[in-house]
Amino acid sequence: KQEVTQIPAALSVPEGENLVLNCSFTDSAIYNLQWFRQDPGKGLTSLLLIQSSQREQTSGRLNASLDKSSGRSTLYIAASQPGDSATYLCAARGGGFKTIFGAGTRLFVKA
Amino acid sequence: DAGITQSPRHKVTETGTPVTLRCHQTENHRYMYWYRQDPGHGLRLIHYSYGVKDTDKGEVSDGYSVSRSKTEDFLLTLESATSSQTSVYFCAISGPQETQYFGPGTRLLVL
Numbered sequence: 001k002q003e004v005t006q007i008p009a010a011l012s013v014p015e016g017e018n019l020v021l022n023c024s025f026t027d028s029a030i031y032n033l034q035w036f037r038q039d040p041g042k043g044l045t046s047l048l049l050i051q052s053s054q055r056e057q058t059s060g061r062l063n064a065s066l067d068k069s070s071g072r073s074t075l076y077i078a079a080s081q082p083g084d085s086a087t088y089l090c091a092a093r094g095g096g097f098k099t100i101f102g103a104g105t106r107l108f109v110k111a
Numbered sequence: 112d113a114g115i116t117q118s119p120r121h122k123v124t125e126t127g128t129p130v131t132l133r134c135h136q137t138e139n140h141r142y143m144y145w146y147r148q149d150p151g152h153g154l155r156l157i158h159y160s161y162g163v164k165d166t167d168k169g170e171v172s173d174g175y176s177v178s179r180s181k182t183e184d185f186l187l188t189l190e191s192a193t194s195s196q197t198s199v200y201f202c203a204i205s206g207p208q209e210t211q212y213f214g215p216g217t218r219l220l221v222l
Contacts, residue, residue, distance in 0.1 A: 032209055043201060044154075044213040051209075089154070093209065097142065097161065098169060101154040 002027040004092050006102035013080055014110050021075040021105045023090035028068045030092045035064050035075050037086040038104070044089065047075070080109045114138050115214040117202050123220045130189040132217050134202030136182075142205045143185040145169075145177060147198040148216075154201070160185055192221045 003026045013019050023033070032051050036044040048057045048064040050073065056065040061078040073090055087104040094100070114137030124130050134143060145157040146169075156169030158177040166177050174196060176188045189196055202214040 034211060036213075043215045044203075044211075046210050046212060049208070049210045091154075091211070096167065097144075097159050098156060099144075099211065100170075103153045 002030075002092060002094050002098075002100045004090060004100050004102040006088075006090060006105050008105060009103065010106040010108075012108045012110065015080060015082060017080050017109075018076070018078050019080055019107075021077070021088050021090075021107070023073040023075070023102055025071045025073075025092045025100075027092075027094060028071050030068065030094055032093050033064075033066055033073050034091045034093070034099075035062075035073075036089045036091065038089060039086050047088075077107075080107075082109050082111045085109050115202060115204055115212060117200075117214040117217050119217060120215065121218045123222065124192050125222050126193055127191050130192050130219065130221075132187045132200055132202075132219070134185045134187070134214060136185075136204045138204060138206065138212075139182060140204040140206040141182075143179065144203040144205075144211065145175075145185065145187045146201045146203065147171065147196075148201060149198050157187065157200075192219075194221050197221045 005024045007022045034049045035047040050066040063076040066073045087106045089104045091101045116135045118133045144159040146154045148154045155171045160166045160179045178186045200217045203211045205211045
């Protein structure tokens with residue numbers, strides 16, 4: 001059974017810092033891995049999706065990597081801003097369209 | 112933003128009553144999903160649909176049923192609501208690239 005873990009559970013950084021959020025999964029037979037952000041009381045916003053055949057994806061200040069063999073993905077945020085404060089979730093899609101989410105990392109960027 | 116709406120956005124009901132939540136999309140995407148989000152459990156898949164009248168169970172499907180008679184609508188029904196079904200319910204859709212887009216959520220309180 002797939003399990004997805006995100007470390008750390010919470011993170012507080014000063015504005016401008018580069019940071020890395022970690023996501024690990026137990027079953028490497030995934031089709032893709034997706035990163036989301038969620039603001040309090042809101043739905044999820046898709047950030048990046050990495051297909052199983054890809055190693056990384058980039059969008060603006062965000063870069064996500066995928067290493068299936070080690071069961072790990074990272075989300076790199078460059079030059080963090082207060083507006084980046086949110087909960088970041090990773091989700092691994094396996095067979096049968098079943099997507100397993102991690103519990104998330106709560107990020108607070110201090111001005 | 113993907114065109115996904117959920118109704119109602121908030122609902123309070125009593126134990127034992129039936130409840131139907133509606134998800135409507137304007138993107139003509141084939142795949143639709145229902146998730147619930149709970150503190151300590153994160154997001155969990157309830158049911159999903161891979162086409163009109165084609166649905167399957169997720170990891171927490173007990174006590175829920177779904178129907179999809181049109182591409183744009185995916186209904187989630189709680190036949191007899193229980194307090195354990197108090198949660199925030201999210202609908203999601205995905206297209207050929209498999210990126211999942213989420214609706215704004217429905218907050219359900221079962222008294």
